[in-house]
Amino acid sequence: xxxxxxxxxxxxxxxxxxxxxxxxxxxxxxxxxxxxxxxxxxxxxxxxxxxxxxxxxxxxxxxxxxxxxxxxxxxxxxxxxxxxxxxxxxxxxxxxxxxxxxxxxxxxxxxxxxxxxxxxxxxxxxxxxxxxxxxxxxxxxxxxxxxxxxxxxxxxxxxxxxxxxxxxxxxxxxxxxxxxxxxxxxxxxxxxxxxxxxxxxxxxxxxxxxxxxxxxxxxxxxxxxxxxxxxxxxxxxxxxxxxxxxxxxxxxxxxxxxxxxxxxxxxxxxxxxxxxxxxxxxxxxxxxxxxxxxxxxxxxxxxxxxxxxxxxxxxxxxxxxxxxxxxxxxxxxxxxxxxxxxxxxxxxxxxxxxxxxxxxxxxxxxxxxxxxxxxxxxxxxxxxxxxxxxxxxxxxxxxxxxxxxxxxxxxxxxxxxxxxxxxxxxxxxxxxxxxxxxxxxxxxxxxxxxxxxxxxxxxxxxxxxxxxxxxxxxxxxxxxxxxxxxxxxxxxxxxxxxxxxxxxxxxxxxxxxxxxxxxxxxxxxxxxxxxxxxxxxxxxxxxxxxxxxxxxxxxxxxxxxxxxxxxxxxxxxxxxxxxxxxxxxxxxxxxxxxxxxxxxxxxxxxxxxxxxxxxxxxxxxxxxxxxxxxxxxxxxxxxxxxxxxxxxxxxxxxxxxxxxxxxxxxxxxxxxxxxxxxxxxxx
Amino acid sequence: xxxxxxxxxxxxxxxxxxxxxxxxxxxxxxxxxxxxxxxxxxxxxxxxxxxxxxxxxxxxxxxxxxxxxxxxxxxxxxxxxxxxxxxxxxxxx
Numbered sequence: 001x002x003x004x005x006x007x008x009x010x011x012x013x014x015x016x017x018x019x020x021x022x023x024x025x026x027x028x029x030x031x032x033x034x035x036x037x038x039x040x041x042x043x044x045x046x047x048x049x050x051x052x053x054x055x056x057x058x059x060x061x062x063x064x065x066x067x068x069x070x071x072x073x074x075x076x077x078x079x080x081x082x083x084x085x086x087x088x089x090x091x092x093x094x095x096x097x098x099x100x101x102x103x104x105x106x107x108x109x110x111x112x113x114x115x116x117x118x119x120x121x122x123x124x125x126x127x128x129x130x131x132x133x134x135x136x137x138x139x140x141x142x143x144x145x146x147x148x149x150x151x152x153x154x155x156x157x158x159x160x161x162x163x164x165x166x167x168x169x170x171x172x173x174x175x176x177x178x179x180x181x182x183x184x185x186x187x188x189x190x191x192x193x194x195x196x197x198x199x200x201x202x203x204x205x206x207x208x209x210x211x212x213x214x215x216x217x218x219x220x221x222x223x224x225x226x227x228x229x230x231x232x233x234x235x236x237x238x239x240x241x242x243x244x245x246x247x248x249x250x251x252x253x254x255x256x257x258x259x260x261x262x263x264x265x266x267x268x269x270x271x272x273x274x275x276x277x278x279x280x281x282x283x284x285x286x287x288x289x290x291x292x293x294x295x296x297x298x299x300x301x302x303x304x305x306x307x308x309x310x311x312x313x314x315x316x317x318x319x320x321x322x323x324x325x326x327x328x329x330x331x332x333x334x335x336x337x338x339x340x341x342x343x344x345x346x347x348x349x350x351x352x353x354x355x356x357x358x359x360x361x362x363x364x365x366x367x368x369x370x371x372x373x374x375x376x377x378x379x380x381x382x383x384x385x386x387x388x389x390x391x392x393x394x395x396x397x398x399x400x401x402x403x404x405x406x407x408x409x410x411x412x413x414x415x416x417x418x419x420x421x422x423x424x425x426x427x428x429x430x431x432x433x434x435x436x437x438x439x440x441x442x443x444x445x446x447x448x449x450x451x452x453x454x455x456x457x458x459x460x461x462x463x464x465x466x467x468x469x470x471x472x473x474x475x476x477x478x479x480x481x482x483x484x485x486x487x488x489x490x491x492x493x494x495x496x497x498x499x500x501x502x503x504x505x506x507x508x509x510x511x512x513x514x515x516x517x518x519x520x521x522x523x524x525x526x527x528x529x530x531x532x533x534x535x536x537x538x539x540x541x542x543x544x545x546x547x548x549x550x551x552x553x554x555x556x557x558x559x560x561x562x563x564x565x566x567x568x569x570x571x572x573x574x575x576x577x578x579x580x581x582x583x584x585x586x587x588x589x590x591x592x593x594x595x596x597x598x599x600x601x602x603x604x605x606x607x608x609x610x611x612x613x614x615x616x617x618x619x620x621x622x623x624x625x626x627x628x629x630x631x632x633x634x635x636x637x638x639x640x641x642x643x644x645x646x647x648x649x650x651x652x653x654x655x656x657x658x659x660x661x662x663x664x665x666x667x668x669x670x671x672x673x674x675x676x677x678x679x680x681x682x683x
Numbered sequence: 684x685x686x687x688x689x690x691x692x693x694x695x696x697x698x699x700x701x702x703x704x705x706x707x708x709x710x711x712x713x714x715x716x717x718x719x720x721x722x723x724x725x726x727x728x729x730x731x732x733x734x735x736x737x738x739x740x741x742x743x744x745x746x747x748x749x750x751x752x753x754x755x756x757x758x759x760x761x762x763x764x765x766x767x768x769x770x771x772x773x774x775x776x
Contacts, residue, residue, distance in 0.1 A: 096695060
């Protein structure tokens, strides 16, 4: 609706719905925008800043670890004054991973100079997106804006919304004209990245003035939106039953809906409590707060994040700071709840309201901060099964029926044995298999898997144990060929004696089948859908075999779950090489995915074999520079046999099949030629 | 200064005793049934079972632990002797 012009995207749960729908709009020519499939969030934000600098209306979305990975670029967007709008589908950040919301992800981004707002419902989400562009692109503001929407509660839920009329929206929100675009044909000035130290304080002060000015613009835009489209939300804050309130509850985001019902219930019981929803956290609505603080005798703040080391929550600390130098003298109570996707039910909010009323009657605050905790019901149905000596993996995982990754991980662990450490950048296997293996399985950050491995390896080498413990990854294609590639390249070049095993299912399966740098030509994914404009992925995949070969590492192999004895031999070779401290051993295993490639769950192994027999995925190794084809069919099968059972290739025409066939032929002949010549010349 | 592990507060741990799977037999729509008179004990079904739900019995013959079988059908599809049949699960009463 906002007619965004550039959308860089990288998938992360629970933001994926946003970027998938946008890719569908673009695929079907419903939105005329440049959609960029970025290879990681750091780049994604870089693309957004670049596009906005060049004068395009830019949108992106992320959350949690992705937002943290962007951090450096997020900070940079401020002084470039790029009015990007970024949706943050809140999800907990850092330790004790969870996919669900709390505000620990947006907390570290709060003070970088962006405008930060929180929405309660999907309707508000839609309205606020339009408003955010209007605010951000106002020359009095010209700042990037982050919109927090609770992951799952809003991003994965469906709600009927009123769509404003496009013609009206176009009138209300005209195209963005950057005052100083990065475009030599239009402007001789552009935003500066550096200023002398002597000017820093001045520019920071000016930025604070802009933030103050933004308050006025936010309230203006909210009013104007209301007048044009019939819905407004109160600007910086929204008040609910505050007129005659003696006490005040403060919330933000989706929990506010439940808080409204709790306040209704308390009101019915005669308690004079009001509710304040913080819509904007930056700029912080101090004036509105002080005004209300004069009226009430207790404030209770519900926080979905902890500022560690301060003893309290995010909004709590801001509210106290805002009130301290004012005339208002009112006790502020803090409730911390709903962390890592725990619900905040009406009953809990009602109980909090009761506590607030109690403080009001008592006139005294005993305990400023309270954590609302719930009992853990315990795991259901413990399973009667013991690990046997032969196997390192327990049956009964959460993996899909017919999952190929489990066959590979079992082969890997059973070959390497118990003295193995698995380092796992986020992937579906981390979710499904980390809990059923006998060996340590460490979840690494997406871009840092090889770095985690390096650290473990160096520590063990220092302790003299590097030849007794295997360190291997179990990484997906995204964590290997896209976001993990920089770290992998570093570890390979330094010659760390670790194993990198990539199970390649040719897309980001964990987040819902988004295309990766390993997705093959024409494959349909949730971010390269088939529409009137797009017909699956238009690019060929990366050639990881040769990328790794360029590093001159001692061992590189590709494998397939259809040929387990070959995979076994390759893992044994990799183990020997790392045991001898020769350097990095890389194994790239092709893994057909029943869920993501859309074929019957019984065909996993059959399709894996067809990929090898047709030459679509050759099984080769490069042992100290010697290339050898490990599975060599006498004659390659037509690739059609491999493509046909997979619904991701359903739209592929005969002409396109012929193009794929041509690529396969060329690659296969090249492999045969290299094999004949012996050693790769650069080894 | 000596320290004890008990002093560590608020660290969630993983250990082998807390690992393990779930009973996933109720995922099944089709149930693999081994026809032992056709089975030649090649072990391919054991190799390819994604769930490791098939193990060797006393005489090397494959045995399916139905508590952990999700009914994907790979074993039946890969069996060179066609010695595994997929039969529709009965509706529960």
